[in-house]
Amino acid sequence: MEFFKYTKTFNFMGRSKLAMFVSIALLLASYTLLATKGLNYGVDFAGGTIVQVQYKSEAPIDDMRNRLKTNEIFSGSSITEFGSKEEVVIRMKTSTASVTVDVGDMTREALKGTGEFEIRRVDIVGPKVGSELKEKGIMSLILAVIGILIYVAFRFEWRFAVASIVALVHDVSIALGAITLVGLDVNLDVLAALLTILGYSLNDTIIVFDRIREGVVSGRNRGLSDIIDESVTRTLARTTLTSLTTFFVVFTLFIYGGEIIHAFAFTLLVGVVVGTYSSVFVASPILLAFGFDVKNYHVKLAAKAKREADKQKMRDQFESGVM
Amino acid sequence: MRMKLNYRIVIFAFAIAFGILFSAPSIFQTQDGKKVTLGLDLQGGLHMLLGVKTEEAVKSRIKSIAASIKHFSERKDILVDSLKFDESAIDFILLDSDDTKAITDYLAEIEGTIVSVNAENISITLSDEEIVRTEKQAISQAIETIRNRLDQFGLAEPVVARQGQEKILVQLAGIKTQEEEQRARELISRAAKLELMAVDEDRAARVYNMSDSDAAAYGDVILDDVENPAVKHLVRKIPILDGGMLTDAHVGFDQNNRPLINFSLNAEGAEIFGDFTGRSVGKHLAVVLDGKVYSAPVINERIGGGSGQISGDYTVMEAKDLAIALRSGSLLAPVYMMEKRSVGPSLGADSIKASLIALVGGFILVIIFMVIYYRVAGIIANIALVANLFIILAVMSLFGATLTLPGMAGIVLTVGMAVDANVIISERIRELIYQGVSIHKAIEDGYANAMRAILDANITTLIAAVVLYAYGTGAIKGFAITISIGILASMLTAILGTHGIYEMLEKRIQNSKNNRLWFGIKG
Numbered sequence: 001m002e003f004f005k006y007t008k009t010f011n012f013m014g015r016s017k018l019a020m021f022v023s024i025a026l027l028l029a030s031y032t033l034l035a036t037k038g039l040n041y042g043v044d045f046a047g048g049t050i051v052q053v054q055y056k057s058e059a060p061i062d063d064m065r066n067r068l069k070t071n072e073i074f075s076g077s078s079i080t081e082f083g084s085k086e087e088v089v090i091r092m093k094t095s096t097a098s099v100t101v102d103v104g105d106m107t108r109e110a111l112k113g114t115g116e117f118e119i120r121r122v123d124i125v126g127p128k129v130g131s132e133l134k135e136k137g138i139m140s141l142i143l144a145v146i147g148i149l150i151y152v153a154f155r156f157e158w159r160f161a162v163a164s165i166v167a168l169v170h171d172v173s174i175a176l177g178a179i180t181l182v183g184l185d186v187n188l189d190v191l192a193a194l195l196t197i198l199g200y201s202l203n204d205t206i207i208v209f210d211r212i213r214e215g216v217v218s219g220r221n222r223g224l225s226d227i228i229d230e231s232v233t234r235t236l237a238r239t240t241l242t243s244l245t246t247f248f249v250v251f252t253l254f255i256y257g258g259e260i261i262h263a264f265a266f267t268l269l270v271g272v273v274v275g276t277y278s279s280v281f282v283a284s285p286i287l288l289a290f291g292f293d294v295k296n297y298h299v300k301l302a303a304k305a306k307r308e309a310d311k312q313k314m315r316d317q318f319e320s321g322v323m
Numbered sequence: 324m325r326m327k328l329n330y331r332i333v334i335f336a337f338a339i340a341f342g343i344l345f346s347a348p349s350i351f352q353t354q355d356g357k358k359v360t361l362g363l364d365l366q367g368g369l370h371m372l373l374g375v376k377t378e379e380a381v382k383s384r385i386k387s388i389a390a391s392i393k394h395f396s397e398r399k400d401i402l403v404d405s406l407k408f409d410e411s412a413i414d415f416i417l418l419d420s421d422d423t424k425a426i427t428d429y430l431a432e433i434e435g436t437i438v439s440v441n442a443e444n445i446s447i448t449l450s451d452e453e454i455v456r457t458e459k460q461a462i463s464q465a466i467e468t469i470r471n472r473l474d475q476f477g478l479a480e481p482v483v484a485r486q487g488q489e490k491i492l493v494q495l496a497g498i499k500t501q502e503e504e505q506r507a508r509e510l511i512s513r514a515a516k517l518e519l520m521a522v523d524e525d526r527a528a529r530v531y532n533m534s535d536s537d538a539a540a541y542g543d544v545i546l547d548d549v550e551n552p553a554v555k556h557l558v559r560k561i562p563i564l565d566g567g568m569l570t571d572a573h574v575g576f577d578q579n580n581r582p583l584i585n586f587s588l589n590a591e592g593a594e595i596f597g598d599f600t601g602r603s604v605g606k607h608l609a610v611v612l613d614g615k616v617y618s619a620p621v622i623n624e625r626i627g628g629g630s631g632q633i634s635g636d637y638t639v640m641e642a643k644d645l646a647i648a649l650r651s652g653s654l655l656a657p658v659y660m661m662e663k664r665s666v667g668p669s670l671g672a673d674s675i676k677a678s679l680i681a682l683v684g685g686f687i688l689v690i691i692f693m694v695i696y697y698r699v700a701g702i703i704a705n706i707a708l709v710a711n712l713f714i715i716l717a718v719m720s721l722f723g724a725t726l727t728l729p730g731m732a733g734i735v736l737t738v739g740m741a742v743d744a745n746v747i748i749s750e751r752i753r754e755l756i757y758q759g760v761s762i763h764k765a766i767e768d769g770y771a772n773a774m775r776a777i778l779d780a781n782i783t784t785l786i787a788a789v790v791l792y793a794y795g796t797g798a799i800k801g802f803a804i805t806i807s808i809g810i811l812a813s814m815l816t817a818i819l820g821t822h823g824i825y826e827m828l829e830k831r832i833q834n835s836k837n838n839r840l841w842f843g844i845k846g
Contacts, residue, residue, distance in 0.1 A: 202783045
């Protein structure tokens with residue numbers, strides 16, 4: 001089976017204006033959402049408490065609400081269904097510092113008499129830890145981007161690095177926009193998903209860039225547009241295939257992975273789609289926009305190849321005893 | 324036809340054997356052999372980050388210095404007046420200036436204090452280094468104490484470790500119920516500070532008409548009774564002795580068969596206790612635990628031997644936990660909760676089930692898809708994929724890595740991404756076959772061409788994973804681990820493994836000339 005015919009080269013760059021338009025529209029929508037609705041930080045970053053309760057029969061949410069009104073500590077708490085009618089999650093902005101009796105124990109006491117239930121999960125994050133985790137989270141995103149930037153600049157050229165970072169920012173921004181749109185809580189797992197998107201989307205981009213590099217080496221007199229079109233086309237089958245297999249597994253994770261993994265899987269799902277799109281339609285046109293010079297790079301690569309060949313020759317001579 | 328062996332296939336065979344051998348204990352849950360540890364989110368358990376209120380340790384250090392000054396002056400018949408202390412200093416008045424040398428010599432022996440003598444007024448503070456040292460010690464002592472207590476609590480392999488400068492990480496697996504968890508938390512956080520204090524006999528009758536500041540003016544403090552908080556006791560603020568001199572505590576029973584705790588003191592404590600009881604026959608002695616009066620019996624005679632009892636209205640279980648806490652020593656400073664993650668065992672089991680379904684489901688989809696798209700090349704890629712899973716599990720077992728829920732998600736994701744290397748290679752080979760080169764050259768060049776892209780792509784993903792590991796916490800680290808191992812394993816299986824298989828089958832492919840069967844393309 002083949003998705004794409006080997007003989008045909010698609011004219012991607014001809015459609016790069018349309019792609020640019022789509023990307024900018026999506027980015028604007030994402031940033032507007034982020035600015036107006038804002039990210040919904042979960043307990044990991046904002047601090048607070050999550051109590052997950054499972055009842056033997058349908059959870060008596062109204063009764064629970066009334067009972068939680070009795071104590072100041074539960075003020076501003078919200079109760080929502082979690083995957084099934086029997087299971088609910090209580091989210092609170094408050095946290096307690098006492099080790100002996102914490103807000104989870106208080107919830108257990110307050111809910112006594114609402115039916116047969118089991119408390120399955122209690123997450124309490126104090127304000128200090130919350131802000132530390134946030135700081136660390138932002139640091140990790142920045143560090144990952146810097147690390148990747150350095151590696152790509154070292155292996156390719158700085159314009160490749162910048163182009164791939166633009167694509168990454170594009171992907172992460174749209175993923176954040178999607179998270180805001182559906183109102184998911186941003187917790188550590190979402191951060192992990194965002195970092196995975198970084199790696200994944202870059203993976204795709206680099207495969208295309210590798211082809212472009214190869215194209216540049218094989219012919220310096222072709223235009224960059226042509227080289228890009230050919231490179232993207234040659235890697236299109238691979239891009240589609242890997243994206244599909246990844247999409248399959250992330251999708252099964254999304255459907256069957258359970259409620260706890262939901263936000264993580266959703267973020268990845270968006271990331272896989274956007275990441276695939278961006279490596280085809282975003283990263284390469286940016287190379288053009290930054291004025292990547294094929295001839296120049298060709299000369300550079302040729303010089304590097306020559307140096308290596310010289311070295312190899314020296315080594316061979318040395319090994320065979322001729323100096 | 325005979326198939327030729329090559330070094331790649333031999334290494335690959337070893338890798339598979341390694342994978343199967345070392346992942347077997349985890350898969351079959353055998354008795355022996357290293358197994359993957361399940362994270363608390365999968366097996367259920369309690370994860371806590373505790374902070375230490377180190378300033379309390381400084382306060383209690385001041386208090387204990389005050390107690391020792393009092394004891395010293397009483398023994399040496401040095402007349403000391405209005406001995407009092409606050410959060411940072413101890414002051415007293417020396418009535419007889421002849422004693423100045425004796426008392427300053429004694430004070431000089433107490434480490435880390437700054438003593439200032441102004442005529443008969445003597446004041447003692449702690450040096451800055453001593454405060455830092457006390458705070459540091461409070462943290463290490465808290466870790467030590469909590470570890471001791473949990474070791475005796477009866478759960479397998481509790482983790483108590485320092486995190487960062489001043490946080491304590493506590494991880495308890497195998498907790499069954501919320502009630503059991505709360506019991507463990509009570510044990511951990513209990514100060515278990517035993518103090519024996521003298522009741523202020525002269526003013527005890529007036530205790531209900533006094534405020535805390537009235538009491539403080541007399542050098543007293545008002546404490547609640549443990550059984551009935553409405554009952555108040557007026558005791559001297561400076562204790563006779565504290566729990567630091569306690570050597571043992573265990574559960575006993577009184578004549579009515581109610582549990583109580585017998586404790587013994589060390590030699591120094593026994594001496595102080597003997598001295599005091601000898602002097603105070605007919606008076607009351609308050610047994611104070613964590614700021615609550617457990618009993619205040621009349622002293623009938625001098626009590627030598629240094630042992631005593633704490634009676635209270637507790638169950639055998641509570642008494643047992645209390646004895647553990649007392650034996651392990653008191654916490655110099657109270658701990659407080661900074662973060663808690665508690666997962667019930669049933670939720671953990673559900674998470675395992677859900678992620679296994681996702682793993683198997685995703686795996687089957689990918690495998691079927693690869694065979695449809697690439698035919699035999701797809702089967703070869705699938706062999707690499709299966710080997711990959713075994714190797715991930717084997718490496719994790721060997722290193723005793725922890726498998727968390729995000730870690731499971733990482734494995735699922737690896738399934739999707741690990742085929743990537745083989746997809747890249749297969750596409751390259753197809754391309755070369757279309758260009759009309761020989762099968763041998765198509766395979767060799769296909770691998771050579773794909774190599775750079777595979778390396779670059781995987782290394783960048785690895786960079787993201789390493790950052791995630793360094794900056795991630797708890798369960799997220801598990802994700803970084805599985806992703807990293809998965810990437811490395813996929814490079815091994817794809818670059819070496821499948822190449823070896825192709826090399827072995829090369830002649831066959833050449834002879835069959837059926838590219839549709841082997842690579843899923845026409846021609």
